Amino acid sequence: MPNPKRRHSKARSAKRRTHYKAVSPSVSTCSNCGEIKLQHRACPNCGAYKGRTMFVPKSA
Ligand SMILES: [Zn+2]
Incomplete structure (x- = not known):
């Protein structure tokens, strides 16, 4: 497998x-x-998506 000969400097990265x-x-x-x-x-906040209710949010 080919490998890089030198590591890149931090600046290069x-x-x-x-x-x-x-x-x-x-x-x-x-x-x-x-x-x-x-x-x-x-x-x-209310669980609505595309005009429908997807879930009932937990009341705080
Ligand atoms: Zn809402």
Whole structure:
């Protein structure tokens, strides 16, 4: 099996990883209760998704 002859320096690895960026999650508001929720996920506040109730949230 071919192997690398020398290890990369920390700077070389760091330069490659400059392209790795954290992305902020896309959020939207719930059409049922108006709370902020993640897109394509059921609302954590009321459990609604696509006009239907997916689960009944635990009352605080
Ligand atoms: Zn909701």
